[in-house]
Amino acid sequence: MPEQYSNSSVTAAYDDHVMPIWKSLHVPIKRAEGCTLEDFDGNEYLDVFSGISVVNAGHGNEAITEAATDQLERFVHGCSYVHPNEPVARLAERIADVTPGDLQKTFFCNSGTEAVEGAVKLARKYTGSKEVIALEMGFHGRTLGSLALTGNKSYKRGMAPTINDVAHAAPPYGYRCPRCDGDRCDASCADQLERVIGSHTSGDLAAVVVEPVMGEAGIVVPSAEWLQRVEEIVHAHDALLILDEVQTGYGRTGELFATEHFDVEPDIMTQAKGIANGLPLGAFTAPAEIADAFESGDHLSTFGGNPVACAAALATIDELENGLVDNAREQGAWLESELAALEDEFEVVGETRGLGLMRGVELVDPSEPGPQGVAPRPDAKLASAVGEYLREESKVVMGVGGYYKNVLRFQPPLSIEREQLEYAVDELRTALGEIE
Known part of the structure; x- marks a missing residue:
């Protein structure tokens, strides 16, 4: 066992000794605070997924x-x-x-x-x-x-x-x-x-x-x-x-x-x-x-x-009850309008939806019909690429899921501030533009 772990050694230990699990976010965490994750190499990430909607009150509250x-x-x-x-x-x-x-x-x-x-x-x-x-x-x-x-x-x-x-x-x-x-x-x-x-x-x-x-x-x-x-x-x-x-x-x-x-x-x-x-x-x-x-x-x-x-x-x-639910409501309303604007900006954004700080962005291939001919075809490959771009280029951790694996998931800690949400949305817009 190494005296001090790094991103690569933690990942190697998982490969060798942890049964196969979902590792698609690929961010080995050394510490976390508020809405920020830090890996073993000193990189900081904005977390807008909260460990699948778990740390609602923020990391290290x-x-x-x-x-x-x-x-x-x-x-x-x-x-x-x-x-x-x-x-x-x-x-x-x-x-x-x-x-x-x-x-x-x-x-x-x-x-x-x-x-x-x-x-x-x-x-x-x-x-x-x-x-x-x-x-x-x-x-x-x-x-x-x-x-x-x-x-x-x-x-x-x-x-x-x-x-x-x-x-x-x-x-x-x-x-x-x-x-x-x-x-x-x-x-x-x-x-x-x-x-x-x-x-x-x-x-x-x-x-x-x-x-x-x-x-x-x-x-x-x-x-x-x-x-x-x-x-x-x-x-x-x-x-x-x-x-x-x-x-x-x-x-x-x-x-x-x-x-x-x-x-x-x-x-x-x-x-x-x-x-x-x-x-x-x-x-x-x-x-x-x-x-x-x-x-x-x-x-x-x-x-x-x-x-x-x-x-x-x-x-x-x-x-x-001391303000975080109110913040989720307030920031969620802002996020709803910002994500809805993406539907007009990008053909690949089929629909945005959600409540509070539980929001989804469904990505599609507008050139092909979807299942049963309803809505365009779900584009899981695009969603995966956008998620990877956000993580690697923007240092934003965002969930990717949905039944068709084509939905980007905004589920940040409810303590998230407007400036942080703005950054996440701006980087998503950049990612969509670059990859589309």
């Missing part, structure tokens, strides 16, 4: 670090489901206060994937039914259970999801919806859920799982009418609506939870990613009536509700 350190010095692990402790109790109370609707009781776990699987277990226990519907192009995790819900074969290839009672409905992807001609999908598109229930289930529906903004699909935003109609259909079939706020929660969309944009109340809500600003923590929350369906031993997590992570989560909520 002092208040969160202090809260975690203080708890670290008290005790690290008591297994929150064996020994009651203050950080877990306080966080559960706080989540009941800040979440929408009548959500009251929380189960703590370690990740978003675990939160989703736990939410499905709770829905099955409460309803006594087994079948679940998710959305095509949706993403809910990579373990075998959550992978069954994920509607994308690129994540499933070579795997065999273990939940068999899962069906999928069409997503509210208005830009590529044959019915909507580029507009947002409305309530009539949501009625397709009835068709799926009638043709792909046995009438034993426990839950429908929906991301209020579909992150991995390419920052796909439904209309309020679409999501409200889904809620109506779900409840008409005596099932539960699980809203997956793993990526959208904790200020990302300019509200503490994306659900608040749509006037919809989840029966169960999953959370993770930004909940503790980078410390591993997941949660799912439900009204008392639903939560109490769990009996002792129905579900457990040895490390779930780790006191250090819970202390960090409490400080994270404080930081978000």
Whole structure:
């Protein structure tokens, strides 16, 4: 082992000793602060991806670090489901206060994937039914259970999801919806859920799982009418609506939870990613009536509700409510108009969309029709090239994803300043011009 790591030695260690993972951003991190990453060679990068929408309060947030350190010095692990402790109790109370609707009781776990699987277990226990519907192009995790819900074969290839009672409905992807001609999908598109229930289930529906903004699909935003109609259909079939706020929660969309944009109340809500600003923590929350369906031993997590992570989560909520959510709303409105201008400037920019500081730029080949003849062909090669240019030439770290791998993803720390966003947009404009 070398005495001092460099970019190349860290990368070599990954190649030799870490199982193959997603490394497309290629920035070995030595330290990070605010919206800035620094590699082992001293290069600094503007981070507008936040580790996939995780460090919402900024890298190295002092208040969160202090809260975690203080708890670290008290005790690290008591297994929150064996020994009651203050950080877990306080966080559960706080989540009941800040979440929408009548959500009251929380189960703590370690990740978003675990939160989703736990939410499905709770829905099955409460309803006594087994079948679940998710959305095509949706993403809910990579373990075998959550992978069954994920509607994308690129994540499933070579795997065999273990939940068999899962069906999928069409997503509210208005830009590529044959019915909507580029507009947002409305309530009539949501009625397709009835068709799926009638043709792909046995009438034993426990839950429908929906991301209020579909992150991995390419920052796909439904209309309020679409999501409200889904809620109506779900409840008409005596099932539960699980809203997956793993990526959208904790200020990302300019509200503490994306659900608040749509006037919809989840029966169960999953959370993770930004909940503790980078410390591993997941949660799912439900009204008392639903939560109490769990009996002792129905579900457990040895490390779930780790006191250090819970202390960090409490400080994270404080930081978000102390101006960061407002900043996400304000900067997001500015970013929306700036990105929309790119649609007029560049033919290869098919659509820009999002909420708050969760924004997507869909790149296309305007010379060729896309799937089903709706919108131009997705251009994944161009998106990859733009992402690489931004990273190598502009020192801007931006996510590239979407169902077709052609969407540039703006998801910076919510502490980002206007000057930093301006730089990112200017460099994106330069990259599009150079590569186009």
